[in-house]
Amino acid sequence: xxxxxxxxxxxxxxxxxxxxxxxxxxxxxxxxxxxxxxxxxxxxxxxxxxxxxxxxxxxxxxxxxxxxxxxxxxxxxxxxxxxxxxxxxxxxxxxxxxxxxxxxxxxxxxxxxxxxxxxxxxxxxxxxxxxxxxxxxxxxxxxxxxxxxxxxxxxxxxxxxxxxxxxxxxxxxxxxxxxxxxxxxxxxxxxxxxxxxxxxxxxxxxxxxxxxxxxxxxxxxxxxxxxxxxxxxxxxxxxxxxxxxxxxxxxxxxxxxxxxxxxxxxxxxxxxxx
Numbered sequence: 001x002x003x004x005x006x007x008x009x010x011x012x013x014x015x016x017x018x019x020x021x022x023x024x025x026x027x028x029x030x031x032x033x034x035x036x037x038x039x040x041x042x043x044x045x046x047x048x049x050x051x052x053x054x055x056x057x058x059x060x061x062x063x064x065x066x067x068x069x070x071x072x073x074x075x076x077x078x079x080x081x082x083x084x085x086x087x088x089x090x091x092x093x094x095x096x097x098x099x100x101x102x103x104x105x106x107x108x109x110x111x112x113x114x115x116x117x118x119x120x121x122x123x124x125x126x127x128x129x130x131x132x133x134x135x136x137x138x139x140x141x142x143x144x145x146x147x148x149x150x151x152x153x154x155x156x157x158x159x160x161x162x163x164x165x166x167x168x169x170x171x172x173x174x175x176x177x178x179x180x181x182x183x184x185x186x187x188x189x190x191x192x193x194x195x196x197x198x199x200x201x202x203x204x205x206x207x208x209x210x211x212x213x214x215x216x217x218x219x220x221x222x223x224x225x226x227x228x229x230x231x232x233x234x235x236x237x238x239x240x241x242x243x244x245x246x247x248x249x250x251x252x253x254x255x256x257x258x259x260x261x262x263x264x265x266x267x268x269x270x271x272x273x274x
Contacts, residue, residue, distance in 0.1 A: 041089055043105050048085045049248070051075060052097045054111035055090040056194050058214060058272055070272040071110040071239070074129065077264060078255050093190055095165030098123075104244040108252075112193055112211050115236040116167040124249055127256040128236035130273070134168050135215050136160065136229040137200050138207040147226035149207065156181035161196055161208040164189040168209055171232045194218060201225055211237075213273055 044050050053060045053071055060069035072088070079086045089106065091097045100106045101123065114134065115125050136155075138147050149155060156179055162168055164187035176183040186205075188196055193210035200208050201222045215227040241249045259265050 041100060041105055043107075044087050048087050049079075049107045049245075050089060050105065051086050051108045051110060052089045052091045052100060052106040053109075054094070054192060055092055056112070056192055056214070058217060059111060060088070060090060070268055071129070073268055073272075074259065074265070075108075075110060078252075078259055082251070082255060092192060093165075094163050094192070095189060098165050098240075101240055101242055104242050107242045107245050107248065109240040111239075112163075112166075112214065113238055113240065114167050114171070114211075114232070115238040116170050118170045119167040119240075123240045124243055124246075125238040126241055126249065127253040127260075128238045129256060129260070130213070130237040130269075131234050132211045132213050132237050133234045134171060134209050134231040135212045135227050136207055136209055136231055137197050137215050137219075138226050138229075139200065139203070140224050140226050142224075147229070149229055151229065152231070153179050155179065155183050157184075159184040159186055159206070161186050161188060161199075161205050163187070163192055163196065163210075168232070172209065175231065197222070197225070 041050070053069075053075075055061070056069070058070055060067070060072040075086060078084070091109075091111070094111055097106065097109055097111070101109050112132075113119065113125075114132065115128060119125060136149060138149055140147050149158070152175060155175070160172060160183060162172065162185055169185060172183050172185055188199075191199070193208075193214045196205070196208035196210055197215065197218045199205045201224070209231050212227070212230075215225075219225050219227050239252075241252060
């Protein structure tokens with residue numbers, strides 16, 4: 001299938017289509033009983049590399065007959081350059097995908113993964129692919145137009161929502177130590193960052209912590225949302241590779257580094273990030 005680049009001006013359409021598909025799929029899964037749920041994934045074996053990839057407009061999406069997304073395109077181009085055979089497994093649950101990395105079902109996990117110290121200890125992180133940071137998303141007051149939380153200090157004793165399994169959990173714990181009070185966390189086991197943003201925008205939850213690049217892309221369609229409270233400093237975003245593929249890790253680190261120095265990488269950043 002030929003690939004047609006997605007122009008930035010179409011981001012809103014792609015965003016809504018992708019989120020609609022994902023939310024519909026997740027709603028259907030929630031209604032299924034255990035007998036209806038699909039069986040767990042099985043490693044392909046041979047030379048095929050199983051890639052768990054986060055289903056989101058910035059990472060991977062399907063719009064009509066077009067596949068796209070920053071992580072998807074970057075992996076696809078690297079695979080073409082170096083003769084790799086990839087099998088993509090779209091994911092919604094980050095925590096479940098991490099479990100499949102742990103048991104070597106998946107070879108690579110490409111998702112919104114800040115390269116925090118605890119994740120570096122637990123997983124084999126590849127050469128960073130992006131720079132990003134975590135921000136608080138919340139609704140502005142309908143009368144004053146101001147958010148309820150204006151700084152990190154206001155989070156003392158408050159509760160924030162995060163994606164279950166996200167490496168941002170350690171950052172929020174450390175932030176609580178920094179401000180001298182506990183910040184409570186609630187975990188969404190099924191939804192990703194985009195869905196947490198929508199849940200906040202619709203009033204289902206009060207706030208959430210997501211990546212800034214996701215928040216900046218979505219706030220264009222939700223002007224009542226505030227994303228100005230930073231939760232972390234700028235962080236590296238990396239993919240995870242299974243420990244059963246040490247040679248693949250070495251090669252990918254080199255290929256990712258080379259790709260980031262290319263014009264093709266700059267093109268992807270302009271298309272999906274800026």
